Amino acid sequence: MDLDADADGDEEGDGSTTDVPRTVTAALADRPVEGRVCLEAGAGIGNTSAGLLAAGADRVYAVTNDRGHAETVRDRVGPAAAGDARANAAGGRAADDRLAVVEADLRSVPLDADAVGLVTAHGLFNVVPPASLDRIAAELTRVAAPGAHLVVDDYDPLPDDAAVRDLFAVENAATELATGSPALTFYPAAVLARLFAGYGWTVDRERTLLDPVPWTGRHVSAHAAKARGAASSLRPELGDPLAAEADRLAAAVGEESAGRMYSVALRLPEEHG
Template identity: 55%
Template structure:
């Protein structure tokens, strides 16, 4: 995903900017922002493993990794010039997305930039069915174990409207991937997440969910190329 991150920020004024990677996963955006000349990058995630993975990749003199909830982002008001949310919103439930968007607006300076990169919903086609089925099983396991879905794919048009409601004006949209390559490694990682949630459930139910996830993975074979990853850039109203 590092190439898609660099494409998404290529037209943003990153040099000498204070930046926020909202939802650091592997730290791809933090690395790209630092390489593009950011003065300081704050990588915020509530996942300790993601935080550790990001710290291993970045220069602590340029990037600060903060383990915190984005709905209570530990940065001052009006302190950030550029915000990236790369593959973040698809792992945020609708109930949580609003508070996170409010926080991103709070920490952004007047005239700041936000770029949201994410996935349209998986197409309803026979070719995409193994991927869609796997994600459905993952959501079922997550809801049963935690009460929340693991994945919510927000269409680009909805993301534009949601962010506009928090004072962000869309300036451009582009396609980063079409189709998206759901590789065996990616699909296997989603099956592992099903197993993690299933371990919290009664054995017969958990085993049935894992079996369905593994069956979907097997049907996907060498991977499935389907769907679209988009990038929308916004400017904070001045």
């Protein structure tokens, strides 16, 4: 969107690079990113990796098991995006030579023990089914060095009256039937804090990143598409009604602001047990 029509007309980027979301900058603002080796667990489209690089990370491992996401992160945050404002903001260091996109399962990360000084899980755990929580927490703890920091940003369970709950429920029904696991689980902050406490982490602080959470038309259609995708692998008499319901709900919801996104920051002791 060009708000500067009478000025230089340079508001628009080329669309290939990322502006670091405020959720990311707010979550990292009080964390010692500068000079650290960082790991973004569940890299998505690379927003947090971009934020870590902008905050002066020494090296960022963007770990994702999704081939498409890995490519997107490389395109947006890696060499193709180097030389943009973010690289300049990071003290003139090119973004590319500090970023390594790692295609791997978070239950088995190809990094040495104690290799990382700061781990982020920004919007990760809501797509992690309960059965996988422990193995991921154990693995992230293994690669984290003594004294390492961990930032877990996620969503509280939605309030009862949130309309998007029904859409997420249909998405979960379709993916449960198709894959045996839910697509989405919204863990309260305290649940994830206790999970990591079991691996020796202590909570530094909790803050609210978004309140309310804006589920925009784009989010709602993306979730409906995910539900449709899962439903399409089911028997038609089961899948078709689920797909139709996802579409109906997406159209009915449109967009909605509901719920809270939180950030919990944790720390490992300087020396392991």
